[in-house]
Amino acid sequence: MTNLKTVEIKAFLPAKDYALSQRFYQDLGFTMASDGGGVSYFHYGNSSFLLCEFYVQAFAENLSMHLLVEDVHAWFEQVKASGVVEKYGVRLTPLEEQPWAMIDFTLADPAGVCWRIGQNIDRKT
Numbered sequence: 558m559t560n561l562k563t564v565e566i567k568a569f570l571p572a573k574d575y576a577l578s579q580r581f582y583q584d585l586g587f588t589m590a591s592d593g594g595g596v597s598y599f600h601y602g603n604s605s606f607l608l609c610e611f612y613v614q615a616f617a618e619n620l621s622m623h624l625l626v627e628d629v630h631a632w633f634e635q636v637k638a639s640g641v642v643e644k645y646g647v648r649l650t651p652l653e654e655q656p657w658a659m660i661d662f663t664l665a666d667p668a669g670v671c672w673r674i675g676q677n678i679d680r681k682t
Contacts, residue, residue, distance in 0.1 A: 561624050567607050569596075571617045573668040575644070576612040581667050584641050618669040629676035636664055636674075653674065654678070 561636075572578035579597055583589055587599040595610035604624060626632050633652050636642070642649045648665040655661060661675025 564632050565605065568609075568620075568622060569609050570606055570612060570620065570666070570670050571612045573612045573614075573617065575608070577610055580642060580665050581645050581647075584595070584639050584644065586635065586639065612668060614669070621671045621673060624672060624674045626676055628672060629662070629674060632674050633662050637661075641656050 558662075575595070575597075579589060579592070582599050589597050589599055590664045591598040592628055597608040599608060606622065629652065636649060641647060645669060646665050648663070650663045652660055652662050655675070658678055658680045659675040660678055661673050664672045664674065666672065
């Protein structure tokens, strides 16, 4: 198995309202690189996911994505400045230092998918 190589891993995210979710992610700053057959490919730098024209409430509301960033404070300010919370009526939590050596915040998308956006910090001794 040492010859097996991977290229990337992506999650398929559900969309209750596909067009609305596409706009949400674009308003957040993600690039929609392709769209067809009910699947949109989104990326921001080296991070990517697939948005699907598929929705099961229990699945969407129990799915979490984790985006590790270099500057969580800048991301938090960008999310607030983007206006997505007001425009889409989604939930944004404050920045919080976590016991697992991270500062993060959460943002729900229009389907209820929880994004945890965080930055690693030094462990307290």
